[in-house]
Amino acid sequence: MTIYIDNKPYEAKAGKNLLEACLAAGINLPYFCWHPSLGSVGACRQCAVKVFKDEKDTQGRLVMSCMEGVRDGVRIGVEEATAKAFREQVIEWMMTNHPHDCPVCDEGGSCHLQDMTVMTGHDYRRYHYKKRTYKNQYLGPLINHEMNRCIQCYRCVRYYHDYAGGDDLNVFAAHNHVYFGRDKDGVLQSPFSGNLAEVCPTGVFTDKTLKEHYTRKWDLTMAPSVCTHCSVGCNITAGERYGKLRCVVNRYNEEVNGYFLCDRGRFGYEFVNSENRVTQPLIRGRMSEAVSEEELMHELSVLLSQQKLVGIGSARASLESNFALRQLVGAGNFYAGISETEAYLTRLIVQVMQEGTLHSASLKDIEQADAVIVLGEDVWNTAPMMALAVRQAAMKTAANNAAAQLSLPAWHDAAIKELVQTDKGFLANITVAGSPIDNIAQVTVHAVPDDIARLGFAVAHELSNTLPALANADEKLLQTARQIAAALQQSKHPVIVSGLSCVNSAVIRAAFDIAAALNNTHWKASVAYVLPECNSMGLALMQAPSAERIFDSSNANDMTALILENDLYRYLPQATADAFFSRCSNVIALDSIHNNTTEKAQVLIPAATFAEADGSMVNYEGRTQHYYKVFIPKEGHIKESFHWLNSMRIAKNNRSNGHGLSLDELLHEAEIEMPVFEGVHDAMLSPHYSIHGEHIPREPHRYSGRTAMYANLNVSEQKPLQEEGESAFGFTMEGFKGQPPADAAPFFWSPGWNSGQSVTKYQQEPGGAFKGHIPAVQLFHDKVDKAPVFFKDIPEAFVARKQKWLVLPQYHVLASGELSSYTKALASLLPEACVVLSETDAALLGVRDGDKIRVHPGTTALPVKVHLSLANGVVLISAGLPGTEVYNWGDWVKIEKE
């Protein structure tokens, strides 16, 4: 439809509000309380425009543009004098109590309030009185609180409480003294608290970890990157100055993480700055002195000429590095650095997804689902942003139903919330030990993995009676299955979420059978399998056997092992890892951080972290994403693993023509060698990409101090940090001045829009797809016409064993990633590792909360935590927390009182 803004016609999309239409039309209209993900409540009154009855109407009516839907032919005045004056007045009101101390505010330079103030033209203060002041609160180590800066837009509460489901932040008091915070000082409890820093348009909520080494946005060197802390692969922008990674902020991706990140992803970056970094090549025996690269290469070429060379790939290293290792050691000698169980389960998932009979659900698909079944996955702890997406599905389905009732537009959050009250869309959350999303689920089941799988198969049978029924199932289970099946049948686009946290293949198969049964009549269901690490899927697609399979070979002795970015002690039980190392005569490790595996290395090579590297990863859904170097570490030896591995390949083959494969070439080689990866190089902006012959600058054009920055070391101007054709991005503020391709923008900025909210300028419409969006490289392809092959293999009901327990991992939302716990702030929030037992089992063992017990096989004694709804016969042990060890997950263990 056509709308007229200041008498000029614009195309507008039905179902949007006037503010969205103006922003989509590229018009600068200020706003605060509206947010593309949170909708409109009409509180701030900043977005006022005039609406005219017709062409002749000159008087018009002042309305809040975020509260009025577009109508065909509607005439609105943005530049109209009274509307402008009113908007300026609103800013003046906000400013009456705002401290005006931008120079010492962490938000300064990327502040929506600054931007909007300038936009309205308000520049003179008529308010001459004392300003309101508040006491700030201690909100924990992640988020800083400075209430005086508040403009009372209510976004924080609407995000934290309504959107993310947190219940420890709210609005208190009234009139011009409303207060946003907690009921008392204390750590914010939501693992999504970091988004407050971006949702808040002022400096009230800011990133406390950034404060430790504060840098303004305009002084950061930034690059588009991808979170490496779980298999979701949220898009991030990471920023550096003086060789330190300063912060991570959200990088909008419509299909993946939208506007948000989880705290593990946002704050888990400090390992890059860790003192525990491997900064130079080390050779055992010569630990204390630096080893030159020549010496290193010499040492390596000796080691690499050994007969029994094996390479251990990594689920957290890039495709490129894994592939370079595979090429170096030969496909037959390339193993995945994970347990056999994990390898088996991920292979099963790959097999299912490659069949193509099910659509692989993106986070956006999940958010838009009208029914969600979480089958066995502890999604809150293993893929936090997916849990947030599941929450949105439940909330949005209810909102859509409510909106349809009164034909309210979807953006009208204020009205819809009143209508929705406590309604939720359908969610069945079936887990071993419960999850915070239980409280929004219609069906919650806590059961052991086999019984979870049985419930899944029962649902599949209810959906399609050609599938087998459960033998001797109890009535309660069948009832639950019928309830779930009924909801699924009614839904139009359900999603089944499952994954590895049950360590049980039947659960994975049951999830498939449910989704496939739903697709029997027409294709509507999709599925999301959560994997353990950021590139678990990429590694799995390489079809390498697990490291444990090395033992299969009878002559697995005297091996020379090359271990890529992997602490085997985090993936294998200690005994297994020890056994492995005892059979190696030489260990070459490439890693960024010292760990138990690097301790075993003869040669240790400093690998770049994600922030210092280019690379590709495949997320849980088969989406290939590329991340780009944010900076080149000052410690010159640190390089991407694939660089090192390339050099080793040259050394090994005694080729002296020096030049290894570029990223481009490596990916092309991978595509040829392994057709599953066809197209992955499309996920990357070619290193040769330029716009009008210019680089995309990694630094904003206001970047300051570049000639002074390292003057204490060297006064001559620095040489360019990279060679031509190495990257599409330059490590400078020079280069292309216009908008770079949005999908690969190093940062979001637009004239007049310094804060992250400038992302709107890169979108086709607020909250929509990017302009010139490049479709994602998806490695799984839907085959709508292909008939699914059902598994139908229903496991027996779980029976607890005498004196033995089924051991399962209990992940933690902030720490299950190997690297995130290197952030001090996150580490300080981690609970003590423990062993979770049912009440009956605890009584059986004669232990109470806090008593120490020992699990066999295993080495450390851990305190007990009694769980009220955990089934008997199962034990959950903290995984991923500092000081925890790895067990044979999914196997049977013995327990002994300390």
Place this chain on the structure above:
Amino acid sequence: MAVKLLLENAHVEGIRYYEAYRRTGGYRSVEKALKMTPEAIVEEVKKSGLRGRGGAGFPAGMKWSFIAKPEGVPRHLVCNADESEPGTFKDRYLMEFLPHLLIEGLIVSSFALGSNATYIYIRGEYAWIPDILEHAIDEAKANGWLGKNILGTGFDCEIYVQRGAGAYICGEETALIESLEGKRGNPRIKPPFPAVKGVWDRPTVVNNVETLAAVVPIINMGGDEYAKIGVGRSTGTKLISACGNINKPGVYEIDMTISVEEFIYSDEYCGGIPNGKKLKACIPGGSSVPILPANLLLKTAKGETRYMNYESLSDGGFATGSMMGSGGFIVLDEDQCVVRNTLTLARFYRHESCGQCSPCREGTGWMEKILKNIEYGKGKMSDIDLLWDIQRKIEGNTICPLGDAAAWPVAAAIRHFRDEFEWHVLNPEESQRRNYGLAHYADAREIVAA
């Protein structure tokens, strides 16, 4: 002698209790109404021309006819007893002395609207009244007027008293609903309207105490008869709570045909101004409505006598008129300072803003500060224009009418008493010691005589 429909028996001994109330004809309307159809009751209320007594004056019968009736969804009647507007205390009088009249009105109205659970939301500061109401409810229940199967008609009704926590904004009907639901009392954005989605998403009618009490005489005498009382669209009787510089402050029932002058000076009502002082100004309808100087109070700009009814009080619009509002009649004598009075009101509105929308939240605070400066001799001439500018931008641009209610008193004070503001600015020291007083406002009675 004026007609009395509500307070007729207010002075009967023991009228607060069931026995005396019933003896004087109480609960007759329930007997009558429960034999009628709900639609017929709504029709009577429509015919009566009864307008909402909570402030906005919206026709009650029309509001009732808007209530949605989706199949299987309960509906609710909510009685707004949050009465917190400065100067307004008529509902308190009704509830304190004639609780059964309200209960009777509620039963009839609940039947008309199909509400089986009806709520009285009462302001927190009326701490002693819930006990009175609950006692009356118990008595009504014990005598079969409430509870299950009332009078054998199959109609069930319970009345619950819910105490507020002392926020004026919780008198705004959607904030009231939020508060009743146990939430923060922030006004909602409409639509959806309460008549469609109110308490717990159910169709809801919110009415003022006095409105609901007036349903009793309407049913007893019939809507047509009721409509004959009063004048024009101001039908029936109206409670006025009079206060300020008058000899007889109190709650009066008037039939809306009397003049403002009569109301102030007649011994039947306010009994004139004490100590022989002169009338300076009056806020005729509760603190939210525009203040009028004596000349415009007693006569309209056209020189006609101003009467105590909806139409006449608003004659002249905001330029020269005011509003009936909630019936809080505040009289200022020649010694009163309009600046100070306006400051008091501004402080009230600042404090009672829910803090949701910027113009009201920030604007009220700023206005209070400016007024304080002017009142204490620290104002500037430009402050007066600034005040005007701020209130202009608040008015009409907020989520709920509290913003307007905060803007109007300031606007009217400047409109009619600008010289008084200027005098404060020009005489900073004196303005701290004494009030501007009557200055050159002529004696009101002289004006009337002229």
